Amino acid sequence: MIFCNGCSKTGTHILTSLCASAGKKQIGGTLIKRKPNTKFLMKGKAKIEKIFSMSNNMYIHSHISYSEELEYTFARHKHLMMLRNPRALAVSWMRHRVKENSDLRESKELLIGLIKGGMFGESIPRFYSNFFGWVNVSNIHIIKFEDFISRSHKIESTEKYLALKTGTLNYDDILGSGSTYTGKYSEWEEWWCEEVESVWHDAGGEHADSFIAGYYSQTTR
Numbered sequence: 001m002i003f004c005n006g007c008s009k010t011g012t013h014i015l016t017s018l019c020a021s022a023g024k025k026q027i028g029g030t031l032i033k034r035k036p037n038t039k040f041l042m043k044g045k046a047k048i049e050k051i052f053s054m055s056n057n058m059y060i061h062s063h064i065s066y067s068e069e070l071e072y073t074f075a076r077h078k079h080l081m082m083l084r085n086p087r088a089l090a091v092s093w094m095r096h097r098v099k100e101n102s103d104l105r106e107s108k109e110l111l112i113g114l115i116k117g118g119m120f121g122e123s124i125p126r127f128y129s130n131f132f133g134w135v136n137v138s139n140i141h142i143i144k145f146e147d148f149i150s151r152s153h154k155i156e157s158t159e160k161y162l163a164l165k166t167g168t169l170n171y172d173d174i175l176g177s178g179s180t181y182t183g184k185y186s187e188w189e190e191w192w193c194e195e196v197e198s199v200w201h202d203a204g205g206e207h208a209d210s211f212i213a214g215y216y217s218q219t220t221r
Contacts, residue, residue, distance in 0.1 A: 001054045001058055001059070002024060002060070002079075003062050003080065004061050005063070005081050005131075005134070006081055006084075007089065008063050010089060010145055011145040011148070011149075014148060015082055021170075021173040026058070027054070030063070031048075033063070033070070034065065034120050035065055035130055036065055036130060052077070066132065066134045071133075074139075074140075078162060079140035079141065080140070080141050081135070083143070085188065085212060086125055086205065090200075093118075094110055097110070108195070115196070116202075125203055125205040126208075129207060129211070143158065144216065155169050
């Protein structure tokens with residue numbers, strides 16, 4: 001099984017589009033694990049046991065946070081992991097919430113409220129931090145959202161990881177075909193000010209920022 005994984009709003013639909021363009025077959029529904037030490041939540045008819053028995057010709061969209069136990073469970077599977085600037089994730093989450101709820105409007109006040117505790121009961125940076133442990137796992141393939149949409153990601157490295165022939169993947173087939181694609185990527189700088197920055201810091205944003213900055217200074221695997 002190929003797990004197309006990452007925190008919500010990191011761009012995981014790019015990973016599913018990537019697998020589809022490679023000729024892989026999707027397991028319908030979403031496999032979700034919100035936090036460590038909680039059970040898998042399945043959307044769809046597939047059973048969890050069946051998911052973990054399937055070959056790497058199949059893929060599934062997932063939001064599975066890190067735990068040491070899961071690291072061993074995933075060892076025999078392919079695991080694509082999407083990373084994204086946490087501030088851009090916050091703005092994208094706000095836009096997603098507005099899209100889901102017509103009573104909401106994009107605003108600094110809504111963004112602040114979501115940052116404080118509007119992502120599955122946690123602050124946005126703390127919830128995102130639940131996924132950071134995957135980065136240190138040796139047998140997964142990390143893709144940076146910003147690199148992929150700018151087409152600077154070394155797509156050959158992804159082909160090698162998935163055992164595909166060179167030239168199988170191309171950006172035109174992958175980008176813009178996800179179900180949550182809106183045609184516009186979140187520009188977090190448009191929303192940031194001293195007040196938002198202060199709330200971000202208090203909500204654990206400094207840890208998320210430093211983690212991403214440290215990882216983004218490394219070479220993509």
